Amino acid sequence: MRLAILLFPLLAIAQIQQGFIYESAPFPECHASTIVETAPGEFYAAWFGGTKEGAKDVAIWGARLKDGAWSAPVELAREKDQSTYNPVLFFTKDKKLWLFYKHGLHPKTWNGAKISSLDGGRTWSEKEYLPAGLYGPIKNKPLVLADGTVVSGTSVESDHAWTAWVERSTDNAQTWTKHGPIVYPAEARGIIQPTIVPIGKNTLRMYIRSTKKIGFITYADSKDGGKTWSSAKITNLPNPDSGIDAVALKDGRIVLIYNHTSSGRSPLNIAVSKDGDKWTAPIVLESEPGEYSYPAIIQAADGKVHATWTWHRKKVKHAVIPLESLPN
Incomplete structure (x- = not known):
């Protein structure tokens, strides 16, 4: 059963600070950014850039934010004669910074790779390729549990189906087990790119991108630390077949960044929930015509929320959102 899209006013919040990570770069197009806090007040972002998505000159790029x-x-x-895609930055409990990415000629046939850093992204290890069938976090940062277990949302895109999975690691992202599939029962070619957050004390929830045929962000729950999952269900937030991300704040609220529309990739919005089910009216981050997509979102040590996203495929935008700007 399809749900009606929520019809409430979109909120524009003046206190949010926005700017571009770079004004010029040695590539014409970019996409799929990721961001992590490397030290209090210091951040690292990454994305892919090149001639266009899927071109063989597309590489993974990064930049550091320090002293403002x-x-x-x-x-x-970079991969020889292949494109790179969807970098994901995150720390494991041993304080190692990881960057996972995909490489190949198309998402239907891509593979996973990773590099790591012990100094907050100043220097990086040699790349390692993941075993066949493992992709690493497909777009969004994993959830690292209190015991160090990494619960990573991933997905597989084929000619016949889009399906979400989870990859778990109990040894700081060295080895993985695969769990799923997580499916939306009514639509086989349906859901990809999960983002995972804790809901209360005993539940993990993934919010999942869906196709236009489904038309809404979907979700699934796990009661055993990400080993088994429910089937996906529909939220009442629209999704035009575009990437999303979410973060659980220290106060327990969930912040979701997404395109609040049934078609296209504008506007770009943030909504907040106390229970993961009921959402506030969405804040407007971008509203002009164009593409504002593939966002990433984290909470920094000082409590502020940081987000990055694709701006017209030309630049990566960064926003700093004070907690007082978020609705309760």
Whole structure:
């Protein structure tokens, strides 16, 4: 059964600070950013950039934010005669910074790779390729549990189906087990790119991108730390077949960043929930015509929320959102 899209006013919040990570770069197009806090007040972002998505010159690029300024973009990973896609930055409990990414000629046939850093992204290890069938976090940061278990949302895209999965690691992202599939029962070619957050004390929830045929963000729950999951169900937030991300704040609220529309990739919005089910009226981050997509969102040590997203496929935008700007 399809749900009606929520019809409530969109909120525009003046206190949000926005700016570009770079003004010029050695590539014409970019997409799929990720962000992590490397030290109090210091951040690292990454994305893919090149001629266009899927081109063989597309590489993974990154930049550091320190003392209020972003460094110039630097190349982090490149594959010979293949494109790279969807970098994901995160720390494991042993304080190692990881960057996972995908490489290949198309998402239907891509593979996973990873590099790591012990100094907050100043230097990086040699790349390692993941075993066949494992992709690592497919777009969004994993959830690292209190015991160090990494619960990573991933997905597989084929000609016949889009399906969400979870990859779990209990040894700080060295080895993985695969769990799922998580499906939306009424539509086989349906859901990809989960983002995972805790809901209360005993539940993990993934919010999942869906196709236009489904038309809404979907979700599934786990009661055993991400080993088994329910089937996906529909939220009442629209999804035009575009990437989303979410973060659980320290106060327990869930913040979801997404495109609040049934078609296209504008506007770009943030909604907040106390229970993971009922959402506030969405804040407007972008509303002009164009593409504002594939967002990433985290909460920093000082409590502020940081988000990045694709801006017209030309630049990566970064926003700092004070907690007082978020609705309760």
